[in-house]
Amino acid sequence: MGNVVDFDLHAANQAGEGPVERRRRPGGRAAERQRAAPKGSRYLNLVNPLARSAALSEDALEAVHQASLTILEEIGMDIILPEARERMKAAGADVSPGTDRVRFDRGLIMEMVASAPSSFTMHARNPARNVDIGGNNLVFAQVASAPFVADREGGRRAGNQEDFRKLVKLAQSYDIIHTTGGYPVEPVDLHASVRHLDCLSDMVKLTDKVFHVYSLGKQRNIDGIEIARIGRGISMEQMEREPSLFTIINTSSPLRLDGPMLQGIIEMSSRNQVVVVTPFTLAGAMAPVTIAGAVVQQNAEALCGIAFTQMVRKGAPVIYGGFTSNVDMKTGAPAFGTPEYMKAVIAGGQLARRYNIPYRTSNTNASNTLDAQAAYESAFSLWALTQAGGNFVMHAAGWSEGGLTASFEKFILDVDMLQMVAEFLTPLDASADALGLDAVRDVGPGGHFFGTPHTLARYDTAFYSPILSDWRNFETWSEAGRPTTYDHANRVFKEKLNAYERPPIDPAIEDELDAFVARRKQEGGVPTDF
Secondary structure, eight states: OGGGGGTHHHHHHTTOOOOOOOOOOOSOHHHHHTTSOOTTOTTSSEEOOSOOOOSSOHHHHHHHHHHHHHIIIIIOEEEOOHHHHHHHHHHTOEEOTTSSEEEOOHHHHHHHHHTSOSEEEEOOSSGGGOEEEETTEEEEBOOOOBSEEEETTTEEEEOOHHHHHHHHHHHHHOTTOOBOOSOSBOOTTSOTTTHHHHHHHHHHHHOOSBEEOOOSSHHHHHHHHHHHHHHHTOOHHHHHHSOOEEEEEEOOSSSEEOHHHHHHHHHHHHTTOEEEEEOOOEETTTBOSSHHHHHHHHHHHHHHHHHHHHHHSTTOOEEEEOOOEEEOTTTOOEEOSSHHHHHHHHHHHHHHHHHTOOEEEEOOOOOSSSSHHHHHHHHHHHHHHHHHTOSEEETOSSEEGGGTEEEHHHHHHHHHHHHHHHHHHSOOOOSHHHHTHHHHHHHOTTOOSTTSHHHHTTTTTSSOOOSSOOOOOHHHHHHTTOOOHHHHHHHHHHHHHHHOOOOOOOHHHHHHHHHHHHHHHHTTOOOSOO
């Protein structure tokens, strides 16, 4: 259902079938070029200066916090991995003999959570693409884990390598997309045993941004960490000092953490890589029907996962993820971008700030096509997450059909909306020059400002220029064939792909990466029956 796509849809798609390392040369022109700031980099390093909104009063926030700890203390979580239960027991948790159930003293949970860092940096292949997580920072990640892909000409279809690569190229093409997510679409034409090798290799070659590894078994994590290390051209010791890779850890709501997710925490946190703990709590389905009750469960599950990262390694970087929404009570279908989703997003932000941990949220909608529903549900999602103080936004561009489909046209619409959000968050310039008194004196009563020096010095950068908005008058627009937003988005994504340039990479790094992927494929990749 919906955004179990972070893990469950991806895991289901893993069943799809389909078709000597060199010493690295230090430096070189490619290495120097990749350290240069990208062109047009005004949307890097976004900061959200807005005052945060509150969906919960201070008393209500405390009640949610205490109820969450009561769940962990009295009911507990099912922990479906013996090694994880052993680590939890060693840390002081109450492990029920002969069962998967683990209960946690509230003092233990809060002690562990207190050791998580309040902010950190994720390091990219190109240092200009590093992203700061936490505080007032705002980072957007591309859509991830969709089993289907769509554009107007090709319609809705199963994910494949060609579309996967196109979506990755689009993510590289816009600075407002700060990181890739998981696979933007699952390329089921690649065999599941080696799919991660091809996909992560493409992430290194086709982008110079931070990327994601799926927690679908120990070896995939290990391979992903090595690919990220090779891509950055650094030692493992430096990799551990500088987190360079992230993984999404979804709880299996209600109140359960599965083996692959727990193994992912162990592999990533032990190497100081980033873990994003995200319960998927749909009110009325996998959580209580009330939003407050669903948020309580979300918080309990998130705190459990966050605490476990710190049991593995104190100080390991972790993000508090929230993904509480509601279902359509007539059909059971997930709903997104709803008033209930907005309240849950804002409440999640309050909780993350209470624990002083960075906050992950998402840009969502449940529309099946590029229409008004797709736009207004995403607009409400973006409104909520900026008001909530979201730090890391998954599925920021391209999400359609409740996460089942990655849409090329929706990607462009979202990029336009994200850039508008960034422009809105830019502090209003109230300098003496911006106040424009000299311009007003020059024009006086009854004049106009089109030709003043004040206007001419700023006209090309004064206002945001939308990608998709069509501001022609009705007659001109009609003569042009009455194009819609869908038409413009379809045209723009194709133009952007035609203009794509692969970011520079040191040839020695690429050779080492290719050698590693070839060797791991020769070894058979990973078992597909995890």
